[in-house]
Amino acid sequence: MKTKTTTRRNVRVTVHNTPFPVPSSADRWECPYCSYIQTNRRKPDLVRHINTHTSTDDEWVCCGVPFGDAELTKDIPAEMLREELFDYNGQLMVGGCRKTFSRRDALKRHLRAHKGVCFGSELAPYLMGNQIGAR
Numbered sequence: 351m352k353t354k355t356t357t358r359r360n361v362r363v364t365v366h367n368t369p370f371p372v373p374s375s376a377d378r379w380e381c382p383y384c385s386y387i388q389t390n391r392r393k394p395d396l397v398r399h400i401n402t403h404t405s406t407d408d409e410w411v412c413c414g415v416p417f418g419d420a421e422l423t424k425d426i427p428a429e430m431l432r433e434e435l436f437d438y439n440g441q442l443m444v445g446g447c448r449k450t451f452s453r454r455d456a457l458k459r460h461l462r463a464h465k466g467v468c469f470g471s472e473l474a475p476y477l478m479g480n481q482i483g484a485r
Contacts, residue, residue, distance in 0.1 A: 402452040409479035410457040412468050413438040414446030416476065426469055441476055445469035454479055 379388040379396060383403040388396040417435055420426045426445050435442040447468050451457040458472040473480065 398453070409482070410451040410454055410472070410477060411438060412446040412449045412451075412457060412460055412464075413470065413477070414443045414468070415470050415474075417442045417444050420444045420469075430469075439476060439478060 379391060380386070381388075381396070381399055381403075383400065386399055388399070413436060414420070415423075415426070417431075420431060430445055433444060435444055436446065436448060437443070438446075445468065447464070449460065451460065454472050457477075461468055461470060461472060475481070
């Protein structure tokens, strides 16, 4: 039986102050960082895909909730409140797995899938992605 190995499509790349790559007319709908080809010919969709490669790691993080807020809510288990706190952007956080995401909708999907294990909201004002403008 043959196994097919593939690389992850939205692997982050290091961009050294280079302008947004302009594809040639032959590969106008192809991602310059991976083998992804935009099939529906919508530029906003291709730009959103390219941003998954170039956005910073700390915009969308499963970082839980601020420790002060966690003590007031009944949603977070008491044993989780005794775990080591995580410093996110100057706030002590509890209840997150610290996984990073390139887009807010991916964080939202993660929080739904890991309900009861990971806590927080993709709309929380302390997330860097919400401070610099939602995508």
